Amino acid sequence: MHPELDLVYVGKIVGTHGVKGELKVISLTDIENRFNELDRVYLVNEQDHYDPIIAHIESSFTHKNMEIVKFSEWDDINQVEGFHDWYIKIPREERPQLEEDEYYFDQITGLSVVTVEDEFLGTVTNIYQTGSNDVYEVSKEQDDKPILIPALYEVVKKIDLDEQIMIVDLPEGLLDEEE
Known part of the structure; x- marks a missing residue:
């Protein structure tokens, strides 16, 4: 991959749709109609480590909880079948600006976590979307049981x-329950 490209995930291609080169995509972003807002994207095959392919979104729509994306470069199912399990990425600097106190997952993952009493708890290793609020998984060592911290103000x-x-500032009993 080009070292100057700092790309982030926006979707994963999981199959074809119809015969005119449309692809089924699982969106990896919370931004509604994200693919309608994009023009140029990078298609990345992480298994075979090919250089990214630049593609241009011609159209997209939601169908059965999937995004159906059509790229202007391809008009036939035979031309796009090989993109199964490829990722759609964009340059990091092209992500939309978030509101204050909003963060992208990759900005949170890897942060050191300390209590208001300055006790080191570990590093954010994963984020779970539960519906009502996100939950941060924090681990000190690889073998330690992680602490689950609700993402609440x-x-x-x-x-x-x-x-x-x-x-x-952990709720009373959270660490006791986790240990």
């Missing part, structure tokens, strides 16, 4: 991306 007091740190 009452709990997460500060996120400092420059310092790569998250400060939390």
Whole structure:
């Protein structure tokens, strides 16, 4: 891959749709109608490590919880069948600007987590979307049982991306239950 490209995931191709080169895509973003807003994207095959292929979105629509995406470069099912399990990515700098106190998952993953008492809890290793609020999985060591921290204003007091740190005020009993 080109070292100057800093790409982020927006979708995963999981199959074809129809015979005119449309593809079924699982969206990897919370932004509604994301593919309607995109023009140029990069198709990436992470299994075979090919260089990204630049493609242009001609149209997209939602069908049965999938995005159906048509690229202007291909008009036939035979031309796109090989893209199964490829990812759709965009340059990081082309992501939409988020509101204050909103973050992309890749900005949160890897942050050091400390309590308001300055106790190091570990690093954010995963994020779960539960519906009502996200939950951050925090691990100290690979073998340790992770701590699950709700992403609520009452709990997460500060996120400092420059310092790569998250400060939390854990509810009473959370650590006792986890240990």
